[in-house]
Amino acid sequence: MSPTYSSFAVLGAGAVGGPILAALAAQPSAKVILLSRSVSKSVPANVQLVQIPSYDDVPAVTAALRAHNVEVIVSTLSTVALPAQLSIADAAKQAGVKLLVPSEFGLSTERDTEGPLAEKNRIIEKLQSIGVPYLRIFVSDSVPSLASDPDVNLQTGLLIEFVPWAVNYSAEAKKLYVVGKSEGPVSVVSVDDVGGYLAHILTHQPTSVLKNQILRIEGDRIPGYRSLGSLFGAEVVTVEAMEGELSGLKDMLMALADQGLATTGCGVEGVPEAEASKSGNALWAGHQWKTVKDVFGL
Structure with missing residues (x-):
């Protein structure tokens, strides 16, 4: 061995x-x-x-x-x-x-x-x-x-547990907030x-x-922050800038996603981005990775 x-x-x-x-x-x-x-x-x-x-x-x-x-x-x-x-x-x-x-x-x-x-x-x-x-x-x-x-x-990475934080999701109001198109893919785990x-x-x-x-590694892939509305059953409100704690950081996260820079495989040469993003997953063979739905019971 x-x-x-x-x-x-x-x-x-x-x-x-x-x-x-x-x-x-x-x-x-x-x-x-x-x-x-x-x-x-x-x-x-x-x-x-x-x-x-x-x-x-x-x-x-x-x-x-x-x-x-x-x-x-x-x-x-x-x-x-x-x-x-x-x-x-x-x-x-x-x-x-x-x-x-x-x-x-x-x-x-x-x-x-x-x-x-x-x-x-x-x-x-x-x-x-x-x-x-x-x-x-x-x-x-x-x-x-x-x-x-x-x-x-x-907060070293946008762990799935921090996804609601990133979009200022309010379970009570059933609203979340995004900047720009917010349609770029995001790797989360x-x-x-x-x-x-x-x-x-x-x-x-x-x-x-x-x-x-x-x-x-990639546990789940968000098609775009805007898509979280359907996942959480929330209204998506488009704003020019996020509000609250670390709002500038949230603006940056959404800008990175819209530029195609929010996946773990972006920039890897010679390998399709989606494949590169989870290339390390194979070392944990048979593992069932948690998704956003799994973590929040959606």
Whole structure:
């Protein structure tokens, strides 16, 4: 049998990190720790919480990784904490870590050379330069996290659970709101499927299949934000700009979709976009991916 991974350290336990932590802990063969600056985190019974002074403290992180014989680091750090991954990479190298899964879990960031998401390419360049294998996971329309706490990753991707938020859906008024045509396709995935997928491939797929790879997954595809009206049985109201919290971000999401840039397979050369968007799904053979209807009981 080809070797698989069995020892993991997770960084961050928010909306994405929490389910990943739980899914890894549910694997019978897995040994899992949560590296955190706080001792007040709630973790599954079979997960050990390991406190560190800072993610930038290379000696402390290295010591923790060595003490627990960690093979794989899974980072779900928020956007503001991404620079700390450079220090994590150094610690991984010194501790002999075999794979680092950097914080992605949104749309492809391969071509991001400016702005906060450019940090996601800096870590890949760092890992390549020091010889630490990596695995990038692209899952859905990208919603950059605005969390100030580097242990919390609130919105790294438009998870299915956040779809009503994106369109200001009101169950009471039976209305949702869109900007522009809002007819471009959008890749989405449930948070449980993100955690389950990562836990499955890390503990079941041969290590050779995962090293230095990019995997793209899609749990469901929204034909366009406007189509959510029929799904939720809601009136679709077209507005010039969204209102409320992070309204500009919602405007951007809809603009990206109308430009054909809101699927995980957009920009992949030589492969049809729809095929590329779920190319990584095959590594979880037989899994029934949750749809928008499934998550909300529609």
